[in-house]
Amino acid sequence: MDTPARTPSPATTALPRAVTVLIARRVLPAAVAEFEAAMQGMLAAAEHFPGHLGGQVVSPQEVGDAAEPLLYHVVFAFDTEAHLAAWQESSERAHWLEQVLPHTVGTQQLHRVSGLDYWFAAPNSTTRAAPPRWKVATVTWLGIFPTVLFLFLTVAPLLADWWLAPRVAVITVLVVLLMTWVVAPRLTRWLHPWLHASSK
Template sequence: MDNASRIPSPARAAAPPRAVTVLIARRVRPAAVAAFEAAMLGMLAAAEGFPGHLGGQLVPPQEAGDAAEPLLYHVVFAFDNEAHLAAWQDSAERAQWLQQVLPHTVGTQQLHRVAGLDYWFAAPDSTTRAAPPRWKVAVVTWLGIFPTVLLLFLTVAPLLADWPLVPRVLVITLLVVVIMTWGVAPRLTRWLHPWLHARAG
């Protein structure tokens, strides 16, 4: 055996860490809505102080529904990698806020975690199906963001012309995220589903 055969092959480069989004669904008693929202907003604010925090949002029910039925709320937490997400989930601050949230909820929470932008592209009837190839995700994301940003620059941006730069960018990017997440992306991924999830030949 020659010396070359004894040289170990170089280890594969570690994959770069991916952002992780946690989607949580909770049912809330109608009489406890105000207290639940206050507690959840407190938890979201606490998460902002943790390393790697990318954002969070409380999404109220779209319809009021029956006054006697629990209301379905969604909560989104995003961190830049799994380690920072775990640090938040294992923290004493989160545990304290959970103690304030839980008395206002009904049943157990439903939790779904995905990496990067994959939650836009997951199959609607499955939480385990693999996301499409990243290049397809990039193409569909661009197809949604380009017209959304163009529309906002033609309609909203002129109204903010006298604002300082940072608030203008904040408003525009916030609108892009909201429109993409709850409007454009779900429709694009539904229309392009056969192509996104086509098996490689």
């Protein structure tokens, strides 16, 4: 007798999720130029790997004492865990790490998230599961809609004479910055009981 075909479970049919690695490194002011050059080399090398979605070096917003290390953030994004692992285990990454490490102070801090989970992860945690995707999408829209509306009413008129691409670039950068450091942290704190409520 033929064995009935099994229906794939949601776990086996789920689509792969993009993965973002957020890295924090401290750099002495005297080594900034060398560090940034090495990081740009690493970012350029990562672009040639399958599944690479993007990368960026985020410079410190404030510069303090000349002897105080500066906090840099580096972002790498890949479309799947497997492609991220291929990059992390590659000889190219190892080579560029050798160029970067002499210009840093202390150990790096690494945080890995999937999709938009960065906005919804618990502070200082790398293990907490993200809320359901539909809740993530809902809260993301609740944050992006008023943010974009505010920027179109305040910033966009000041850029009316700019070309379209630079205008869109400025607006989207501001949206990301406001969502990451202002809007999303407050929304996720206010809506925390709902976001992380256990399903019945």
